[in-house]
Amino acid sequence: MNDSFTTRRRFIVAAVTLSTITTSLSSPSWLSLSAAWAGSTDDSAAAQTLFTGAARLLFPHDRIPDSVYASVMTNVLAAAANDPGLSSTLQSAEDSLNSRRSQPWVALESPEQLAVLQELQGESFFVVLTETVRGNFYYHPDVWKYIDYPGSSKEFGGYIHRGFDDIDWLPEGS
Amino acid sequence: MSKLFELKDGSVVVVIGSGAGGGTVANELAQKGIDVVCLEAGSRLTLADIVNDPPAMDAKIGWHDKRMGSMAWICKTVGGTTMRWSGVTPRIQEHEFKALSTYGQFDAGTTLIDWPITLDELAPYYDKAEDKMGVSGTHGIPPSAETNNFKVMKAGAKRVGYKEVTSTRTAINPVARDGRAGCQQLGFCNSGCAMGAKWSTLYTEVPAAEKTGNFELRTEVMAVKINHSKSGQVTGVVYADKAGILHEQKARAICVAGNVVETTRLLLNSASPMFPEGLGNSSDHVGRNYMRHMFAITNAVMPNPVNYHRGTRQSGIILDEQYHKPGRGFAGGYILETLGLDPWNLSNIVGGWGSDNTKFTDKFTYIAGAFVTGEDPPEAANRITLHATEKDANGLPVPVLTYRDHPNSLAMREHSIKMLRELYESLGATEFHGGDVPLGAHNMGVARMSAKAEDGVTNRWGQIHDIPNLFVSDGSVFSTSAAANPTLTIVALAIRQADHIAARMNQKTL
Ligand SMILES: Cc1cc2nc3c(=O)[nH]c(=O)nc-3n(C[C@H](O)[C@H](O)[C@H](O)COP(=O)(O)OP(=O)(O)OC[C@H]3O[C@@H](n4cnc5c(N)ncnc54)[C@H](O)[C@@H]3O)c2cc1C
Ligand code: SF4
Numbered sequence: 001m002n003d004s005f006t007t008r009r010r011f012i013v014a015a016v017t018l019s020t021i022t023t024s025l026s027s028p029s030w031l032s033l034s035a036a037w038a039g040s041t042d043d044s045a046a047a048q049t050l051f052t053g054a055a056r057l058l059f060p061h062d063r064i065p066d067s068v069y070a071s072v073m074t075n076v077l078a079a080a081a082n083d084p085g086l087s088s089t090l091q092s093a094e095d096s097l098n099s100r101r102s103q104p105w106v107a108l109e110s111p112e113q114l115a116v117l118q119e120l121q122g123e124s125f126f127v128v129l130t131e132t133v134r135g136n137f138y139y140h141p142d143v144w145k146y147i148d149y150p151g152s153s154k155e156f157g158g159y160i161h162r163g164f165d166d167i168d169w170l171p172e173g174s
Numbered sequence: 175m176s177k178l179f180e181l182k183d184g185s186v187v188v189v190i191g192s193g194a195g196g197g198t199v200a201n202e203l204a205q206k207g208i209d210v211v212c213l214e215a216g217s218r219l220t221l222a223d224i225v226n227d228p229p230a231m232d233a234k235i236g237w238h239d240k241r242m243g244s245m246a247w248i249c250k251t252v253g254g255t256t257m258r259w260s261g262v263t264p265r266i267q268e269h270e271f272k273a274l275s276t277y278g279q280f281d282a283g284t285t286l287i288d289w290p291i292t293l294d295e296l297a298p299y300y301d302k303a304e305d306k307m308g309v310s311g312t313h314g315i316p317p318s319a320e321t322n323n324f325k326v327m328k329a330g331a332k333r334v335g336y337k338e339v340t341s342t343r344t345a346i347n348p349v350a351r352d353g354r355a356g357c358q359q360l361g362f363c364n365s366g367c368a369m370g371a372k373w374s375t376l377y378t379e380v381p382a383a384e385k386t387g388n389f390e391l392r393t394e395v396m397a398v399k400i401n402h403s404k405s406g407q408v409t410g411v412v413y414a415d416k417a418g419i420l421h422e423q424k425a426r427a428i429c430v431a432g433n434v435v436e437t438t439r440l441l442l443n444s445a446s447p448m449f450p451e452g453l454g455n456s457s458d459h460v461g462r463n464y465m466r467h468m469f470a471i472t473n474a475v476m477p478n479p480v481n482y483h484r485g486t487r488q489s490g491i492i493l494d495e496q497y498h499k500p501g502r503g504f505a506g507g508y509i510l511e512t513l514g515l516d517p518w519n520l521s522n523i524v525g526g527w528g529s530d531n532t533k534f535t536d537k538f539t540y541i542a543g544a545f546v547t548g549e550d551p552p553e554a555a556n557r558i559t560l561h562a563t564e565k566d567a568n569g570l571p572v573p574v575l576t577y578r579d580h581p582n583s584l585a586m587r588e589h590s591i592k593m594l595r596e597l598y599e600s601l602g603a604t605e606f607h608g609g610d611v612p613l614g615a616h617n618m619g620v621a622r623m624s625a626k627a628e629d630g631v632t633n634r635w636g637q638i639h640d641i642p643n644l645f646v647s648d649g650s651v652f653s654t655s656a657a658a659n660p661t662l663t664i665v666a667l668a669i670r671q672a673d674h675i676a677a678r679m680n681q682k683t684l
Contacts, residue, residue: 057528058527058528059521059527059531059532059535060528060529060532061532061535061536062536063536114528121527130527134518134521134522134527135229135518138516138517138518138520138521138535139228139229139518143517144517147517147535147536147538147539148538148539149483149516149517149538149539150483151226152225152226152227152362153226153360153361153362153484154225154226154360154362154368157358158357158358158359158360158361158369158485159358159359159360159361159484159485160319160357160358160359160485162484163322163481163484164319164321164322164359164361164481164484164485165319165320165321165322165325165485166322166481167322167325167326167478167479167480167481169477169478170325170326170329170601171329171333171601
C-alpha cells in the first residue's frame with residue numbers, strides 16, 4: 001500500500017510536466033503530436049483510439065463525452081513524445097492490450113475490453129497508465145465541467161460569498 | 175532590516191530549515207537580540223506566486239529530491255510544510271505525555287517512553303504558540319466559520335452521540351488579525367494560502383525576524399554536514415549553494431529543523447571519527463522510533479449536495495475519541511477532522527479504477543469527507559536510514575524510510591472508519607469509502623527527547639544529549655506521537671527552546 005501510494009503520488013509530478021508541456025505548445029493537434037510519439041500517422045491514430053477507449057473504461061463517467069477522454073489522452077501522448085519512460089510504458093500497454101485476444105483490443109466488445117483490462121491490472125505498466133490517466137483526467141478543466149468542480153477560486157474571491165456554508169438539507173437543530 | 179553575517183562569524187546561532195520549527199526558533203532568538211543565520215533549501219515565494227493549481231504549486235513548493243521507501247509529503251520552500259499544512263492545532267493531552275505509564279509497553283517491538291516534560295510545563299508555551307499562530311477559539315479569536323463539510327460532520331456527530339464537536343483549534347484567521355488577512359474560503363489550503371490567512375512562517379516568523387536586524391535568511395542552500403571541535407562541540411554547518419559550491423558557516427550553536435527525514439539525514443551524514451555513527455547517535459536512536467500517526471480518510475456520498483471543495487480543507491474536529499479507552503480494543507485515542515478534497519485527490523484516495531472508483535467522483539458535489547489522526551506507538555524498526563550507495567544530486571546519501579502500521583494502529587483505524595461510517599450513514603450516505611492514507615504528513619520521532627540518554631537522542635530542551643550546543647527544533651524530538659496534529663506542539667517546543675538557549679547564553683554556558 002505504501003509503495004503503491006508512493007507510485008501514485010509520483011504521477012502528480014507527471015501531471016505537472018504534462019500540463020507544462022501542453023500549454024507551451026501552440027494549439028496542439030493530436031495527430032502531429034502523437035505522430036512524434038509513435039513514429040507514423042497511422043500508428044498514432046491507432047494509439048489515440050486505443051488509449052481514448054482505455055481511459056473511458058478506467059474512469060467511466062456517463063456524462064462525459066468521448067471527445068473529453070480523447071483530449072486528455074492527446075495530452076498524455078504529447079507528453080510521451082518527450083518522455084522516453086512514459087513512451088515505453090504506453091508501448092507496452094498497447095502491445096499487451098492487443099495481444100490478449102485474437103483480435104486487436106479496439107475491435108473487442110466493451111465487456112471484453114474491460115475483461116482484458118482486469119486481466120492486466122497487476123502489470124507495472126498498468127499502474128503507470130492508470131495513474132497518468134487519473135492525474136491528467138482529473139486535473140483537466142473540461143472534465144471538471146461535467147462533475148461540477150469549478151477549479152481555481154482565488155479570482156472569484158473564494159467561496160466566502162459563494163456558498164461555502166449554504167447547505168440547507170440537514171436535519172433541524174443540527 | 176535583514177542583516178548579512180560573515181561565514182567566519184562564529185557568534186551566530188545557525189538554524190537549519192525555515193518551517194514550523196526552524197522559522198519559530200529563529201524568530202524567537204532574533205527577538206531576544208541573538209544573531210541568527212537561517213539556512214533554507216527552498217526558494218522564497220510571495221503570496222502573488224500562490225495559485226489555485228495543486229500540480230503547479232507542487233512543482234514550486236514540493237520536495238522532489240530522491241527518497242526511497244515510504245513517502246513523506248513535505249516541502250522545500252521558505253516556510254517549509256507550513257505552506258502545505260491545514261492548520262489544525264489541538265494540544266497534546268496530559269496522559270499522552272506519559273505514554274509508557276498510561277498504556278504500558280505494547281510488545282517487544284515498541285519503544286514507548288514518557289516525555290521528559292509534562293503538560294503543565296508546556297501549557298504556557300502552548301498559550302504563546304496559539305497567540306502567535308492565531309488559533310481559532312483561543313485568545314479572543316472567534317471560532318472558524320462552519321463550512322458545509324463541517325456542518326454535515328456536526329449533524330452526524332449529534333446523531334451518533336458525540337459531544338465534543340468544535341470548529342475551533344485551527345491556525346487560520348477567521349477574521350483579519352496581526353497583519354494577516356481573514357480566510358476567504360478559497361479552498362486550496364494544501365497548495366499554499368493565497369490570502370496569507372493560514373499561519374505559515376513564510377509571512378509571519380521570517381519577516382518578523384528580519385525586522386529585528388538580527389537575522390539573515392539564506393535561501394536555496396542545502397546543509398550537508400555539521401562540523402565539530404575536538405572537544406565535541408559543534409562549530410559550523412557546511413552547505414551547498416545553488417551552484418553546488420560548498421561553504422561553511424561558523425556557529426556558536428546550531429538548531430536543526432529540517433523536518434524528521436532531513437534532520438535524520440544531516441545528523442547521520444555528519445558522522446566523524448569522534449561520532450562514528452553520526453551526531454547524537456551514541457545511543458543508536460537517531461532515525462529510529464519514526465512515527466507518523468495513524469491516519470485514515472473517509473469519503474461519503476450524501477443524499478444531497480455538500481460541495482466540500484468550497485472553503486477551508488479542515489476547520490472542525492471531534493474530540494470524543496481522543497481519550498485512552500482500552501475497551502475499544504486499542505491503546506491511545508484519535509481525533510476526527512473534516513477534510514475536503516479536489517477530484518484528483520478524491521479519485522486517488524478511493525484508489526483503484528473503473529466504476530468502483532468513479533461512483534465517488536461522479537457525485538463529486540455530494541461528497542462529505544473526514545480525516546483521522548491517532549496515536550502511533552514508536553517502534554525501533556520504524557526508522558530512517560541512509561542508503562549505502564545511492565546518492566542524490568547533491569551527492570548526499572538517499573534517505574530510506576521504513577515504516578509499518580503497528581497492529582494497534584490497524585485496530586484504531588478500523589474503529590475510526592466504523593464510527594465515521596455510522597456518522598455519515600445516520601444522515602443517509604449512500605456510498606462510503608474509508609481507508610489508509612500513507613502520506614507521511616505528520617513526521618515525528620527520530621531524535622526523541624528522553625530523561626535518560628540511553629533512551630533517546632535529545633534532552634528535555636531538545637539538546638543532543640552528548641553535544642551541549644546542538645539542538646533539534648522540529649517534530650523529531652517528540653518522545654511519543656500522541657493523537658494531536660503535531661505543529662502546535664512543535665511551535666510551543668521551539669519557543670520554549672529559544673528561552674532555554676537565551677538563558678544559557680546569559681549564564682555563559684553556551
Ligand atoms: C498536507 C498536509 C497537511 C498538514 N496539516 C497539518 C495540520 O492541519 N496540523 C498540523 O499540526 N500539522 C499539519 N501538517 C504537518 C505540518 O506541516 C508539519 O508538522 C510542520 O510543517 C513540520 O514543521 P518542521 O519545521 O518540522 O518542518 P517543515 O515545516 O517541513 O520545514 C522544514 C524546512 O527545512 C528545510 N530543510 C530541510 N533540510 C534542509 C537542509 N539540509 N538544509 C536547508 N534546509 C533544509 C526544508 O526545505 C523546509 O523548508 C500537515 C502536513 C501536510 C503535508
Ligand atoms: S480557505 Fe482560507 S485558509 Fe484555506 S487557502 Fe483559502 S483563504 Fe487560505
